[in-house]
Amino acid sequence: MGTDLGGLQPTRVEHLDAAYWDVEALDREQRRQFEVCHGCRLCYNLCPAFPQLFKYIDEEVDGETEKLSHAQLRHVDDLCYECKLCFIVCPYTPPHEFAIDIPRLVLRAKAVNTRQAEPGLGSRLLSDPDLLGRLGCATAPLANAAKEQPLARQLMQQTLGIHPRARLPRFAGQTFASWWAHRPPPATRGTNGKVAFFYSCLVNYYQPQIGVAAVKTLERSGVEVICPPQNCCAMPALDEGRLDFALGHMARNAERLAAAVREGYEVVVPEPTCGMMLRKEYVDYLHSEDARLVAEHTFDLAEYLVRLHREGKLNRDFAYAPGKIAYHMPCHLKYQAIGRRSVDLLKLIPGAEVQLIDRGCSGHDGTWAMKTDYHDLSLQVGAKLFQGIRDAGANVVCTDCSLAALQIEEGTGEPVVHPIEIVWAAYADTEEPA
DSSP: OOOOTTOHHHHHHHTTTTGGGGGGHHHHHHHHHHHHHHHHHHTTTTTTTTHHHHHHHIITTOOOOOOOHHHHHHHHHHHHOOOOHHHHHHHHHHSSSTOHHHOHHHHHHHHHHHSSOOOOOHHHHHHHHHHHHHHHHHHHHHHHHHHSHHHHHHHHHHHHHHTTTTOOOOOOSSSSHHHHHHHHHHSSOOSSOEEEEHHHHHHHHHHHHHHHHHHHHHHHOOOEOOOOOOOOOSSHHTTTTOOOHHHHHHHHHHHHHHHHHHOOOOOEEESHHHHHIIIHHHHHHHHHHHHHHHHTTTEEEHHHHHHHHHHHHHHHBBBBOOOEEEOOOOHHHHHOOSSSHHHHHHHTTTTTTEEEOOOOOSOTTTTTBTTTTTTHHHHHTTTTHHHHHHHHHEEEEEEHHHHHHHHHHHHHOOEEEOOOHHHHHBBBOOOOOO
């Protein structure tokens, strides 16, 4: 069974209740929770949202949280990028009587606001990575070249709200799903486990080499791998407040993955945000048996490989030492409370020296860092992390989150890979995972 959240109990999302959508009820609940935050202030340095909230309370409403305006509440919402670090450190989360859950409260606010006003073109496109990915990969050389042109970036800023200097992922010439569909079947069927691989839209459309390395590493250790039909995990849609759209994605994924679980497969995910969605968000939004079953059988990729090692099943035929590795642990892995499994995995490679750079969030968090309004601020959020990576002087920099990798590359100029790429490259007699 997959690991739970270490006792954390985020708020169940009662979106079927009319009160969930009531604007006045939402405002009252935000003021109630923000009043607790105002008295505590433990999260003052985690993200831009809390300093702005406290500034409003201290300087503009004379310490009276109930006087915060709708515009001030919405501004605080917009500064939250769902890293969930506040939930991890908060002493008042459920089941405490105060029941503080700012990340879920902000997602509710975004959903309510979006239902009140139709989202614009930029919001609709950014919340649908499958559509963007299919279009981009179908025209990858042209699309990638266009993204580097000033005129195209100006147009993207005007239509989508994307900052002209924001580093954007490159579309793959061949998607992971296409590679999977056309690969020859493995020579032997694995006997050390059965995995349903949820590869994610990031891997599928932008970083297929991560998925290829993951599949080949699993199969090298005798694990049978399948890839059920799937779509985006729906986190981008939640971030943009498109709850109905997100629920459709969640329900389809939960149904397909639950079917695989019932056939004896464990779900393995290489991207932390997608793993977080399957393990927790699906249960609390869908309230279904399929979601519960998927959550109980979902593993982060490194978590699963470390379990294989502990069972004596991981192939450790490593021949190449990567040297010093600087590793950033994404916020959404911390939220899942599974420990430093990628560090444990990398340390299995002889000659690997792994340094955890634990200096906060990268500041990317989905599409937040790409937006004109927040790009410069996002780089300020990640500044301590960037300096830590520069100071490490490592041979290679890695993180499990492909979007955090983008942010680190922009902030440091260093190329960043996924831990599984290092593991696969360390094996003897392996071809390039692409």
